[in-house]
Amino acid sequence: MKLKKSDEKKEFELMKEKFKEKVLFFSNKINVRPSGIYFRKMKRKWASCSTKGKISFNISLLDKTDKFQNAVIVHELIHLIVPNHSKLFKSMFLSFMPDGEKILFGEKSL
Numbered sequence: 001m002k003l004k005k006s007d008e009k010k011e012f013e014l015m016k017e018k019f020k021e022k023v024l025f026f027s028n029k030i031n032v033r034p035s036g037i038y039f040r041k042m043k044r045k046w047a048s049c050s051t052k053g054k055i056s057f058n059i060s061l062l063d064k065t066d067k068f069q070n071a072v073i074v075h076e077l078i079h080l081i082v083p084n085h086s087k088l089f090k091s092m093f094l095s096f097m098p099d100g101e102k103i104l105f106g107e108k109s110l
């Protein structure tokens, strides 16, 4: 069955809402509060966060698996605490996502 344009749009909005819910779920777990969650088209990154705590996610993430989405979300949320990729960052990331490095390995930079 072919979806009507309006249905496609609804579906897309729904996917974005679901993704945002996941971001909030992990925010509670990690105990951080992003000041804003956005979706953008990006060429070289899966996500980025500003110094003010706004996180932008690559819109293509919506086509990825839950596992991959979660790893990217956790990665960005930890950046709200540790802005670089230091040892501290890595150990925090792995404590929330033990197989996270494997999931993200070889992917676009974050």
Ligand SMILES: [Zn+2]
Binding pocket: 075, 079, 085, 110
């Ligand atoms: Zn990063």
